[in-house]
Amino acid sequence: QVQLVESGGGLVQAGGSLRLSCVASGLPFSINAMGWFRQAPGKEREFVGAISWSGGSTSYAGSVKGRFTISRDNAKSTVYLHMNRLNPADTAVYYCAADRNPFGSAYTSSAEYAYWGQGTQVTVSS
Numbered sequence: 845q846v847q848l849v850e851s852g853g854g855l856v857q858a859g860g861s862l863r864l865s866c867v868a869s870g871l872p873f874s875i876n877a878m879g880w881f882r883q884a885p886g887k888e889r890e891f892v893g894a895i896s897w898s899g900g901s902t903s904y905a906g907s908v909k910g911r912f913t914i915s916r917d918n919a920k921s922t923v924y925l926h927m928n929r930l931n932p933a934d935t936a937v938y939y940c941a942a943d944r945n946p947f948g949s950a951y952t953s954s955a956e957y958a959y960w961g962q963g964t965q966v967t968v969s970s
Contacts, residue, residue: 846870846959848940853964856930860968864925866940866961873921877948879957880914880925882936882966892938893925894950903950907933930968937963 852864866878879894893904893914902914913926923940943951944958951957 846942848942848959848961850938850940850961850964853938853966855967855969858931858968858970860930861926861928862930862966864927864938864940864964864966866923866925868921868923868940868942871942871959872946873942874918875946877943877951877956878914878916878923879941879943879951879954880923880938881941881954882934882938883963884936887936889939889954891952891954894952895923896950897943897947901950903952905952927966930966932968932970935966935968937965939963 847869850866875897877897880892881889882892883889891905895902895914911929916923940961941957942959
């Protein structure tokens with residue numbers, strides 16, 4: 845059974861940084877594309893960033909480009925989201941997701957992802 849477990853969320857002041865981690869089990873992590881999404885209160889879930897199965901391709905939402913970086917460590921079955929220059933608009937529950945098929949690209953659509961973590965809360969104070 846596939847499990848994705850996020851960690852690293854918390855409360856941070858505007859301008860600060862956080863690193864989220866997502867550990868995967870039950871799937872061939874090294875050949876699965878991974879994504880990060882977020883959902884703020886009262887809003888729909890939105891794409892944040894994604895990384896292809898090989899790690900050679902990434903994609904980001906316009907609102908985080910240049911501030912957030914996604915990376916992966918296949919030896920640890922872990923995908924990371926490095927978040928810098930955080931602002932209150934980044935406050936949300938952050939979810940990692942795994943592609944439903946192997947050898948995928950850095951997909952931006954949630955429909956491409958079959959497996960989801962439980963989420964980790966990120967709160968940015970002004």
